[in-house]
Amino acid sequence: MSSPIYIQIHNEIKKAIEAGRWSVGERIPAERDLSEQFNVSRMTLRQAISTLVEEGILERKVGSGTYVASQKVQEKVSGVTSFTELMEAQGKHPSSKTISYHAGEPSLSEVERLNLEPGELVLRMERIRYADDVPICYETASVPEKLVRNFSKSEVTKSLYKTLEDKAGLKIGKANQTVSAMLASEKVADYLDIKRGEAILRLHQISFLEDGNPFEYVRTQYVGERFEFYLNR
Amino acid sequence: MSSPIYIQIHNEIKKAIEAGRWSVGERIPAERDLSEQFNVSRMTLRQAISTLVEEGILERKVGSGTYVASQKVQEKVSGVTSFTELMEAQGKHPSSKTISYHAGEPSLSEVERLNLEPGELVLRMERIRYADDVPICYETASVPEKLVRNFSKSEVTKSLYKTLEDKAGLKIGKANQTVSAMLASEKVADYLDIKRGEAILRLHQISFLEDGNPFEYVRTQYVGERFEFYLNR
DNA sequence: TTGCACTTATGGTCTATACCGATTATACTA
DNA sequence: TAGTATAATCGGTATAGACCATAAGTGCAA
The missing domain is CATH 1.10.10.10 (Winged helix-like DNA-binding domain superfamily/Winged helix DNA-binding domain)
Structure with a gap:
């Protein structure tokens, strides 16, 4: 020795x-x-x-x-796109809780990012996603109301991409994302079962159809301690 | 104080x-x-x-x-890194300060990620990157010492990729990255002119040669308030 | 039940001291 | 002069104790 x-x-x-x-x-x-x-x-x-x-x-x-130290859930950005698929690839049980689901007046940033016409409404959805019942992220998604007018809530919340492609005949194209770090607010901390001031990984994503029109604007706040992105370049 | x-x-x-x-x-x-x-x-x-x-x-x-053990050098980094490209895309003036440049015993995580042989040394470089003289990130890069043994400090810090490709005949392949969020430590907060506990966007990157061998392990901590990561997919 | 003050436990920092092994300087010896 | 033993210096490790700020648990009061 x-x-x-x-x-x-x-x-x-x-x-x-x-x-x-x-x-x-x-x-x-x-x-x-x-x-x-x-x-x-x-x-x-x-x-x-x-x-x-x-x-x-x-x-x-x-x-x-x-x-x-905990091993974190990883998202492979080049590959799987949906949270559900991602969690299943990691052997986790995915679930989610919808906090709100209603159409309303768009904010300025929504008008800008979704390229909305004057007077056009957006459908806004808030939800919390879980892996094995542990909250992973808080997510707000905005979609032009006219795109999903004819679909049920279930069709939109469960798999928007699949519904748009199968039932509306739209083809999904590229997306661009912004990743940043911030501190958890009281409200979000409460949702995610963490403390205010903890690290949050923020992802803003604008998804485009194949013709270049934006159709979805998602703001996600991941718990820094429980999630990380994995990229291949 | x-x-x-x-x-x-x-x-x-x-x-x-x-x-x-x-x-x-x-x-x-x-x-x-x-x-x-x-x-x-x-x-x-x-x-x-x-x-x-x-x-x-x-x-x-x-x-x-x-x-x-080392001199302190201030230098501009030419456009090899994604950081520089991103800064210039935003119309910012990028610069960096090398705060250490030093060969030494690898940590266990370096041995693992760089696939080092027993007794092999790593060259470890720390630097702070600035946009318009505002500190943006603190970065630690580790490279197997044998790869850069014959190169000058300038050749390694200014453009490692170019030096390896031009002077060592090595071809750069893929890289993988993980992005996560954390809180600033005392030391890093000091470097980046922020307060301890502020949000940090952390990027870990392992770069591989075309033959699949890892040659670079970079850990970057971005100031959450000053930096966003853009992705297209 | 809720909110708040108080207490307790924990990691973070700091002191003062001690001994060890490695290195270097010094003095002594052949 | 050259080599060698000795002493001084240095960083490395380890102890025992102290105080601090934060975090979390506790219990009381509204």
Whole structure:
């Protein structure tokens, strides 16, 4: 045993995690407790924890504890397009809760992005999407009302793309997306079961038909801790 | 002065080095002396030195001393990176500051992602990128040291892709990226002139050669308030 | 039941000290 | 002079304790 103590402890904790001693997201004992268990000073124990944090195996939260880092849900941007398919590809059970669904006057940004005529209405849908019953994102989607006038709520919310292609004979073309980071508002934090001020990955997407007309404007707020995009270039 | 003492000392020493207080390769005073000068404990002083070592600005040699390891350089980055393209697309003036350029032992995650052999070193570069002199992101790039052994710092930092293709005859293939959201740490907040806890857009990229071997691992932290990522699909 | 003050637990930082092994400088010896 | 033993210096590790700000749990009052 020529290694420093903190390396030995690092290895022991790592093995314990791999062996399933604590599951992902679970809190491991406090530094003061662990230092007692390993019979070392807290600073030495902290050194061991620090190396594990640098490796991304653990996460520290001030005032709360140290947790086994979670693996995130990944979206492959070049490939699967729907949340449902994405979740199923990850072996998760997808579900969603529609918070609102009604037509109304468009906002200026909606008029601009959806290229709306004066007086034209938009159908606005808010929903929360879950993976294995854990909230992943809060999403607001706006669609020109005239496009979906003849469809049922179920046809629109369950699979807008499929409905438009199959029943309206429209072909879906490209989409452009804007990704940014922000902090969670009180309202969204509440929906997503996180705290206000936590990191949010924001995705704005405008989807176009093959003829170049925009038909959908989606604003999604993903929980930073639970979701990441995966891109292939 | 709300920053921790070790961050303040880190900044002071860094400024002193930039100001030429010690030249490259020169030994700085011993930890015990510096701790006396700054009137802090040696452990606190060591924390400050440690952050500078992690950035590659200083090098420690057991039994000998701590030495200045690198020059600080400001340079414009030519249009190879997506960052530059994106900035110019928005009519901004891109620039960057290299804050470290240093070969060393790879971390476990670097070994894994760059597929390194045991004992192989990595060249690690840290830099801050600016648009119109406003800091936009903090970036750490790791490259297997053997790939860039024969190139100058300028060749590597200014245009790694071009250098590898033109001078090493290597062909660049695909890259994969993950995008997620997180909160700014103390250190990065300091670099980016924001507050700790603000929203960060994090991009991890692994670049591959045409033969499928990874040659670059880049971790970028964008200021959420100042940067958006555009995608077309 | 709700809201708020209070308490407790936790990680973050900092001190002061000690001993170790590696390196380097010094003094001594052949 | 050249080589070698010794001492001083240096970073690396480790201890034990302290105080702070944050986060979360607790219980009281409205």
